[in-house]
Amino acid sequence: MANIAAQRIKREFKEVIKSEEVAKCAIKVELVNDSFTELKGEIAGPPDTPYEGGNFVLEIKVPETYPFNPPKVRFITKIWHPNISSVTGAICLDILKDQWAAAMTLRTVLLSLQALLSAAEPDDPQDAVVAKQYKEQPEMFRQTAKHWTSVYAGGPAKMSDLDDKIRRLTDMGIEEHNARVALSSYNWDLERATEQLFMTVMAKN
Amino acid sequence: MADIWKQSVVCRYFVNGICREGNNCRYQHVQGARQDPAPSTAAADQNTSPNTGPCRFFKQGSCKFGSRCKFRHSSRDEPAPSTAGASSSHTKTTAPSKMTNFLPENDGKEERPRAEEWVKAPEFVPSCLSAASSSTSESASTSASTSTPLSYAQALNPHGQTSNPASEPLCPYAEASGICKKTDCTYLHGDMCELCGRAALHPHNEEHRKRHTNACVKQHEVNMELSFAIQRSREKSCGVCFETIMEKSSREQRFGILPNCNHCFCLTCIRKWRQAKQFDNKIIRACPECRVASDFVCPSMYWVDTKEEKEKLIVDYKEALSTKDCKYFNKGRGKCPFGNKCFYLHALPDGTKTDVGPPVRHHRYADADIDFLQQMILWDFLDERDNRWMYSIDDLEEIVAFFSDSEDSDWSEYELFFD
Numbered sequence: 001m002a003n004i005a006a007q008r009i010k011r012e013f014k015e016v017i018k019s020e021e022v023a024k025c026a027i028k029v030e031l032v033n034d035s036f037t038e039l040k041g042e043i044a045g046p047p048d049t050p051y052e053g054g055n056f057v058l059e060i061k062v063p064e065t066y067p068f069n070p071p072k073v074r075f076i077t078k079i080w081h082p083n084i085s086s087v088t089g090a091i092c093l094d095i096l097k098d099q100w101a102a103a104m105t106l107r108t109v110l111l112s113l114q115a116l117l118s119a120a121e122p123d124d125p126q127d128a129v130v131a132k133q134y135k136e137q138p139e140m141f142r143q144t145a146k147h148w149t150s151v152y153a154g155g156p157a158k159m160s161d162l163d164d165k166i167r168r169l170t171d172m173g174i175e176e177h178n179a180r181v182a183l184s185s186y187n188w189d190l191e192r193a194t195e196q197l198f199m200t201v202m203a204k205n
Numbered sequence: 206m207a208d209i210w211k212q213s214v215v216c217r218y219f220v221n222g223i224c225r226e227g228n229n230c231r232y233q234h235v236q237g238a239r240q241d242p243a244p245s246t247a248a249a250d251q252n253t254s255p256n257t258g259p260c261r262f263f264k265q266g267s268c269k270f271g272s273r274c275k276f277r278h279s280s281r282d283e284p285a286p287s288t289a290g291a292s293s294s295h296t297k298t299t300a301p302s303k304m305t306n307f308l309p310e311n312d313g314k315e316e317r318p319r320a321e322e323w324v325k326a327p328e329f330v331p332s333c334l335s336a337a338s339s340s341t342s343e344s345a346s347t348s349a350s351t352s353t354p355l356s357y358a359q360a361l362n363p364h365g366q367t368s369n370p371a372s373e374p375l376c377p378y379a380e381a382s383g384i385c386k387k388t389d390c391t392y393l394h395g396d397m398c399e400l401c402g403r404a405a406l407h408p409h410n411e412e413h414r415k416r417h418t419n420a421c422v423k424q425h426e427v428n429m430e431l432s433f434a435i436q437r438s439r440e441k442s443c444g445v446c447f448e449t450i451m452e453k454s455s456r457e458q459r460f461g462i463l464p465n466c467n468h469c470f471c472l473t474c475i476r477k478w479r480q481a482k483q484f485d486n487k488i489i490r491a492c493p494e495c496r497v498a499s500d501f502v503c504p505s506m507y508w509v510d511t512k513e514e515k516e517k518l519i520v521d522y523k524e525a526l527s528t529k530d531c532k533y534f535n536k537g538r539g540k541c542p543f544g545n546k547c548f549y550l551h552a553l554p555d556g557t558k559t560d561v562g563p564p565v566r567h568h569r570y571a572d573a574d575i576d577f578l579q580q581m582i583l584w585d586f587l588d589e590r591d592n593r594w595m596y597s598i599d600d601l602e603e604i605v606a607f608f609s610d611s612e613d614s615d616w617s618e619y620e621l622f623f624d
Contacts, residue, residue, distance in 0.1 A: 069481075
């Protein structure tokens with residue numbers, strides 16, 4: 001790893017650890033290996049959003065050309081958000097792509113991601129299904145995002161009606177996560193979700 | 206005997222402590238205490254009463270015997286009445302204008318003054334000259350007083366410039382280091398300059414004093430400015446590598462000043478950022494911190510705080526570049542893509558400056574409407590000499606030569622410049 005990248009990550013690491021956001025438990029960075037090429041980030045769901053109360057884990061890969069190139073960041077925790085892929089966790093955020101600036105740090109990246117959770121950009125989506133729901137059925141989106149937060153990110157909300165629908169599908173032998181994705185994608189319409197799931201099963205056969 | 210009269214003359218060797226004639230000396234041994242016939246052992250015994258005549262060495266400035274001198278050290282010029290009966294004959298030898306001064310009185314046995322004392326020897330006054338000047342008053346040296354005989358120096362320099370205390374030179378040792386080890390230095394020792402702590406202020410020459418003080422004040426201002434610059438640069442860290450710039454290796458201890466914002470970077474980092482290929486020009490031309498675009502980076506040894514300092518730095522930078530021949534223009538043989546926006550000198554071999562017109566523009570993408578100036582960065586070229594640049598191998602060698610010979614200068618590299 002280029003010397004400058006490693007040196008900078010070391011400094012940044014200290015910066016994040018000392019920052020007040022850490023004190024408020026809003027962001028966190030951990031080392032994955034000793035070479036500073038891979039880190040684990042964690043951000044708290046911002047208040048007054050469906051993500052409140054959840055903790056979202058991120059995978060941060062630092063390229064050799066850092067800080068002249070942005071770090072590669074993706075969500076490990078599954079999340080329901082128009083700019084984040086519900087499948088891969090890939091993030092659509094300009095500063096992680098063409099709007100990167102060399103003065104940005106792990107801290108500013110994590111804070112930007114936190115800001116992204118509170119202010120989605122449905123017109124520049126990563127996950128088209130989520131973005132469509134966000135625009136057309138905002139309340140349904142809120143419920144779904146909240147549900148995902150509680151299931152995957154340790155959020156507080158328990159939504160028994162949604163859980164029931166998932167259980168109906170898992171009872172039919174569908175894997176829980178697949179059931180949740182299908183239901184979320186079809187606005188928790190059990191019939192259409194079931195149909196879609198079995199269509200794919202049949203297609204596979 | 207004819208020597209009888211000598212009995213009344215004080216033996217000058219004896220009074221100085223040594224007379225090898227001992228008791229056989231024909232001159233008077235005044236202090237009576239000295240009966241020592243062995244002349245070589247007589248060294249001490251000097252604290253006897255100094256009631257002899259005035260010391261002639263003292264009168265001329267310094268006496269190496271100091272307080273131990275047998276003769277009277279008195280600042281008065283006229284010979285004081287002495288208890289010694291032969292005082293009249295003694296003072297006769299101290300009169301400076303007498304030729305007898307230089308006559309050996311005692312078969313050349315007289316103690317020779319040390320070489321350092323030579324400068325203090327009484328002025329040699331040619332008696333014929335003084336006689337001539339007094340008799341022939343129409344001669345050129347009429348200005349000289351006829352009452353006092355001319356000295357040799359005065360005869361050579363009738364205007365008396367050397368005697369003007371204002372033009373006398375300062376002791377070079379004292380002026381340079383403040384220390385002159387010679388206790389009897391005949392040069393002028395200047396007054397202490399408070400600024401530089403050296404004895405460099407001429408005691409008589411006001412002009413010299415003023416000049417020295419001004420030079421010192423100026424030097425002091427320069428030093429202060431430098432220490433302020435170092436002070437304000439000390440803590441500055443680069444916004445890209447996050448390192449304290451003054452703590453980096455000496456090669457990298459340089460600031461890259463952006464003209465349009467006040468964010469701090471080391472030159473290496475900001476240049477590297479501005480050469481990043483993976484981003485739009487709009488992004489890399491912008492400050493990595495505030496995204497304000499700047500057309501170029503100005504190298505600097507120190508951080509600049511104020512607007513004035515920064516403007517001065519940039520003006521100096523452009524000025525320095527404008528004296529260097531543009532390697533692209535190549536004294537008219539080549540073509541500079543920056544045109545008249547180039548910071549470097551576009552001059553023909555005979556020195557006439559030429560305006561090559563505005564920068565060359567071309568469409569990089571035929572299908573897009575992006576019209577921008579061709580980038581021309583040296584490192585770009587060195588790193589990626591694929592078909593991106595329209596240079597031949599000859600150009601490359603030339604540029605490499607340019608790069609290596611100007612590397613040590615502060616204004617070394619070509620800078621990205623956009624319209």
